[in-house]
Amino acid sequence: MNLKQLSQLLGLSQTTISRALNGYPEVNEETRQRVLRVAKETGYRPNLAAQRLATGKAGSIGLIMPIAADHSSDIHFAEFQSGLAEEALRQDFHLVIMPAHPREEEQAIRWLVASGSVDGYYLAYMRERDPRITMAKTLPVPFVVHGRSLGLEPDYPYLDVDNEAAFNDATSLLLRLGHRHFGLLNGPEDLDFAMRRRHGVVAALAGAGLTLAASHTRHSVMTDEFGFRGMAELLRQPEPPTAVLCASTVLALGAVRAINQAGLKLGKDISLIAHDDVLPLLKPENFSIPLTTTRSSLRAAGNRIAQRLICQIGGQEPQPPLHELWKADLVIRASTGPAPR
Structure with a gap:
């Protein structure tokens, strides 16, 4: 089906059809919907090369x-x-x-x-x-x-995404649960989202008279390996955290592995909240202990x-x-x- 044939089928000019398909406001909505419906039914697709020549757009x-x-x-x-x-x-x-x-x-x-x-x-x-x-x-x-x-x-x-508010809310939940020793497994420290997430944690802790120690903060690319390493390091601190925030479920995957290897029970000995970007291959509800998350969709x-x-x-x-x-x-x-x- 080409544009000329579609024009004959609909009884409309080729110009009207092109304008309808490209969303021009001078084509009324009833005509536009009719053109779109018939184009779909007949399998018509615009000639993109010709369209680009006509509009000066690359598409x-x-x-x-x-x-x-x-x-x-x-x-x-x-x-x-x-x-x-x-x-x-x-x-x-x-x-x-x-x-x-x-x-x-x-x-x-x-x-x-x-x-x-x-x-x-x-x-x-x-x-x-x-x-x-x-x-x-x-x-x-x-x-x-x-x-x-x-x-x-x-x-x-x-x-x-309001990263600062998300991590402020997550930290506030952990504070209400009685936690006073916190860790943060964050993304690369030069990236804006990681800065804002850290700001959210720090602000919530400050409201409770607490601080986030540099020794309890890790910045890295967000992989399982770095999540494992970072969590293992936090657990070796003289006063390890009882609550940890992870900037990604991918980091959390490694962090949970480190927690398990240390013989700790997630949700009892240590609490963890991850940022969840709704990754289809890594769903927080499918972890052995389902993860609490701040949820948004990439x-x-x-x-x-x-x-x-x-x-x-x-x-x-x-x-x-x-x-x-x-x-x-x-x-x-x-x-x-x-x-x-």
Whole structure:
């Protein structure tokens, strides 16, 4: 089925059909829905090459994939990317993935935009006063930040989880359970989300007259191995924590292994709360002792960022809000219990 045949079938001009499929406001909703329904029934797909020539758009959104010999693969990145891809597929957009060394991301973004191969892109793994945001404002295509950057005015488009509130809530729950000795297994200390999570813990403890000792804090890439190492180190402290917060269920996987090897009972001898990004291969409810979590979905975030980018690219109305700050749900399970006496 081509555009001419679809035009004859519907009794509409090819221009009207194209405008209906591309969301132009001058096509009324009844006609638009009729065109969409018949296009779906007949298997019609627009000629993307012709469409791009006509609109001057690439029909693609881009992302930089940081990669280096010492750079670990990240299950969280893959889950976010799946959400991004789902929405891109739904709206007939392509993904352009450009690998780059983590220290060369700015130049890679410039190349990506200058090539004309993308209509918009997103930024992730934000750092304090991240220079990529300042650079992105100077480039001629839309962008959305996944996360935020401490130290910068929030005058850029972002979608983030309220990491500080999530870890404040988690710490407050543990305080109500009587815990006074805390540990934190966090993500890399230069990343914004890890800073905000630590701030949330510190603020909640300060409200109870407590502090988070540097000896009881670990920063690392979020893998099972580093979760195991970090937890084992915390348990060897002269005064080990009775409550631990993990920045990821992947870290928690290793932490639970260390707790078990030490002969401790999760939820009785030591309590643990993990941040859960709803990873399909690592569900907190399937741990031997189900994990209490601060819950948010990376896949949903990827989906929403793709929606926002495509909406900006198409100039659709209404335009999405500049800022979205999602609240994480605190889901209480058996890994948390009263402080041991």
